[in-house]
Each structure stands twice: as structure tokens, then as C-alpha cells.
Amino acid sequence: MSPDFNLDKYLARIGYRGPLTPSFDTLAGLQAAHVDAIAFEGIDPLLGRPVNIDLASVQAKIVDGRRGGYCFEQNALLKAALEAIGFAVTPLSARVRWRLDAAAPHTPRTHMMLKVDLPEGPYLADVGFGSCLLDTPLRMVPDIEQPTAMGMFRLTLSDGLYWLAAKQPAGWRTMYVFDLTPQIHADYVLSNWFTSTSPLTPFTSMLILERLTSEARYKLVNRRLVVEARDGEIRSEQIIETPEALQRVVEEVFGVTLPVAVDAIWARIEN
Secondary structure (H helix, E strand, O other): OOOOOOHHHHHHHHHOOOOOOOOOHHHHHHHHHHHHHEEEEHHHOOOOOOOOOOHHHHHHHHHOOOOOHHHHHHHHHHHHHHHHHOEEEEEEEEEEEEOOOOOOOOOOOOOEEEEEOOOEEEEEEOOOOOOOOEEEEOOHHHHHHHHEEEEEEEEEEEEEEEEEEEOOOOOOEEEEEOOOOOOHHHHHHHHHHHHOOOOOOOOHOOEEEEEEEOOEEEEEEOEEEEEOOHOOOEEHHHHOOOOHHHHHHHHHHHHOOOOOHHHHHHHHOOO
């Protein structure tokens, strides 16, 4: 186990009390508990603060500091936990397509996720895709629909690339595209710097949070709070009217401790 990672503290943070054998049940239990307990959030890029993705910094922020994070932080934390338990994990990267038309050119590799090899085959594990969090690992088998408690997903394989899509009210929507090239930490350092600093990414100009339970998906984009049912159906939505209300939502709905006074965040999103 890495000296920069404490498995017991991580398990307590996500409230996981299940088995700790390298099996599908353990993997699925960890992923579901993680996305419920640890919100996806990009508060630091919005405030112009650095996002450090070394394991010690990630643990200090998310586990000890009760913050959330985005993919390079979230999946680094999950990777450390899985390896400590004894899983065979390969870190991968993807090109995000969630907001793109089908004919749009590929984007840079700005998403981190994991391939986990089990005796029954490889699985895609991902706790950090903030537009559509996954509540369970997916079999890396193309052209089958994979239902989960909170969605329906499908992998397709074309010209050596995997395309992951989620079923939405308007139909299938591509999340990201990837291959099986293993990534090293330096690859993520470069992608993380771009993602956390470039005006071309949403994190530097928008407040984005998401949390996924077994019954609902909670999304906050700037001042708009949406609660979705399975497959993206909107259950409720509201506009947050005051900084005090924003702080309550961030802390109570998403379980995130703000790193600065809420007024600093409100000033970036009030318009």
C-alpha cells in the first residue's frame, strides 16, 4: 500500500462496510458508495486554485478535508483503494464527447477512468465523470445494454476505440471515447493542468457539482439545482437565490465543505 494512502480512512469516508476481496461485488460496492458519499465538484478551478493530483494531496483534500473533486482526483483515489485491496487496475484516459455533436472532431484526453481485470473479464470503473456519474462498473463487452440502478449504458467498439453512451430521455448520448493504452501519472498531470486552467473547459467558468445515490442524481450547475430520476428524467429543479442557500445546498445535498467563504463562489456565478 502506498504510504500516501490510508485505506481505512477512505472506507470510513465512503461508509463502505462490505467485503474486501478483489471481486465484482467488492468493486461494485465501492463504486456505489464512493459516488454517493463523495461529490463530483470543480470548485478549485472555478476559483483559480491549483488542482494537485498526487495521491497525498488527493487524500488530504477529499478524505481528510471532506471535499469532492473531479476525475483525476476521484479515480486516483479509487485506484489507490482498489490496488490496496488487491485488484489488477490499469489507468486509462478518454476524450469527452458529452456536449458534442456526433460529427464533431475528437477533443483532447481530459478524462481519467480505470480498467479493472477480474476473473470473469475486464470492467470499466469510473467515479469521476461529472456529467453522468456511473453507479456501478460496466462490463467491457461491446453492443450490449447494461442497466444499472440509476441508468442504462452501452459500450460500442469501432476502429479500436470504445464509445461509452448513456440512455437519456432523448435517446443515446455519447459520454466519452477511449482506447486501452495504459496511462502514467505524467499523462494525467498534463491533462489536469489543461482541464483546471483552460478557458476552453467548463470548470474555470462554471460551478459544477454532482452526487449519485441509489435513488436520485443531484446536479448543481451555477445556481440551478436539478434532481434526476433514472435515465435522466428530471424530478425537480430550482434556482438558488442567495449565497446562504447555495452554501446549504453544497454542504447538505452534496456533502462538500467549502474551501472559501461562499461569497467568493457566488461572485463567480451570480450572473
